[in-house]
Amino acid sequence: MSHLWDRLAEAKSRLAPVQSKYRVLFENPAEPDAPAAVLVPDPNWMAAALAGNVLPPIDTYLRDQNVPDGQPKEHPYAEPIGPMTEEEAIEYLVKKDISPQVWREYNGNRIIMKIVPVELIPSDRSFRNAWKINQTETEMAA
Amino acid sequence: MSTLNVSNISDGTDTVETGYVVNGSAKAWFRGEEATAGISFNISSSTDHGTGDYSHSLTSALATLGATTTNPRRNSNGQFCCQNESRDSSSVVAVRHYNTSGSSDGRQVNVTFGDLA
Numbered sequence: 545m546s547h548l549w550d551r552l553a554e555a556k557s558r559l560a561p562v563q564s565k566y567r568v569l570f571e572n573p574a575e576p577d578a579p580a581a582v583l584v585p586d587p588n589w590m591a592a593a594l595a596g597n598v599l600p601p602i603d604t605y606l607r608d609q610n611v612p613d614g615q616p617k618e619h620p621y622a623e624p625i626g627p628m629t630e631e632e633a634i635e636y637l638v639k640k641d642i643s644p645q646v647w648r649e650y651n652g653n654r655i656i657m658k659i660v661p662v663e664l665i666p667s668d669r670s671f672r673n674a675w676k677i678n679q680t681e682t683e684m685a686a
Numbered sequence: 687m688s689t690l691n692v693s694n695i696s697d698g699t700d701t702v703e704t705g706y707v708v709n710g711s712a713k714a715w716f717r718g719e720e721a722t723a724g725i726s727f728n729i730s731s732s733t734d735h736g737t738g739d740y741s742h743s744l745t746s747a748l749a750t751l752g753a754t755t756t757n758p759r760r761n762s763n764g765q766f767c768c769q770n771e772s773r774d775s776s777s778v779v780a781v782r783h784y785n786t787s788g789s790s791d792g793r794q795v796n797v798t799f800g801d802l803a
Contacts, residue, residue: 549713549746549802552728579736584721586729589745599745608803613750613776617803620746641731641743673736 548600548620552588555598561587562594566634567665569677569685570646570657580675580686582665585637593636596627605640634659660685712797713752714779716742720792738783738790739770744798747777752800756781767794776803 568583592598600622608617628636638647638657646657655677664685666675675686694701714728721732721740730745751774756767766784773780779798783790 547746547802549728552745556727581736582721582734584723584732584734586723586726586731586745588723588726589730592745608747617747617749620803637731641733669737675736 545621545623548598548622548624551598551624552592555592555595556588559588559591559595562590563587564590564630564634565662566630566659567662568634568638568642568657568659569665570642571654571677572643572646573650573652573656574643574645579673580677582686583637583641585634589637590630590633593628593633594630597624599624599636601625602636602639655679658685709801710799712799713746713748713802714742714744714796714798716779716794716796718794734792735773738792740783740792740794741770741773741778741780742796744777744779747803748798748800749803750776750800752776752779752798754779754781754796754798756783756794756796776800 564585564587566585569580570583571580572578589599600619604619604622608619611617638659642657650656658677666686678685692704694703695707696702712727714726716723716726716729716732718724718726718732721734723729723732726742728745730743732740732742734740754769754774756769768782770780770782779796781794781796783792783794
């Protein structure tokens, strides 16, 4: 089985980058005073996700989170999965790159994560460090 | 895709083991604005945590914490930048960018070295 890094290099040489139309807005319940964060999918990663046969199964990343540094990890050598839709790719990224405290373990009644179209992220960053997720359905997400 | 299996590389005068070349190559890079990539490699996503506070998740993790050089893309208002050790890990490259006013235009170039997991 080829190493994931080698497959990424081959995919980058072959696939055109794909800019995602989604952003993931999230707040970490462990840092209630921190502003809302915005996750942006990488265009080369998105192209590989849509094409398939590059990325490993998401559960390999979840198991590797418990593997100490210096120990062998599973995700670089796992059999790659097939193509995903953009929505499936975003869900994959949420599980891979956002703390489980946000997407799996939160039991409060505040909305702490939203997957939104990029147009709903404010372009004015004057008060960026005051951004919080809108708790009601309004035009802007933060 | 074909594979070239060699133990050493030589220019006719000096010879070096192939491992030095492979292990010395950059494993991930990002050039962009805030969390939006212009060019990148081995990054699955980038997160904008707030002004001047960014992290980039690796698709293929490093074996241990990597060494990242980070630079602002332009020198204005005394921009400086550094790795953010509170967010850094073997699978996340985290950086802080500031200028003398405490803000940031978010334009950055990051290159990461280290051993792949």
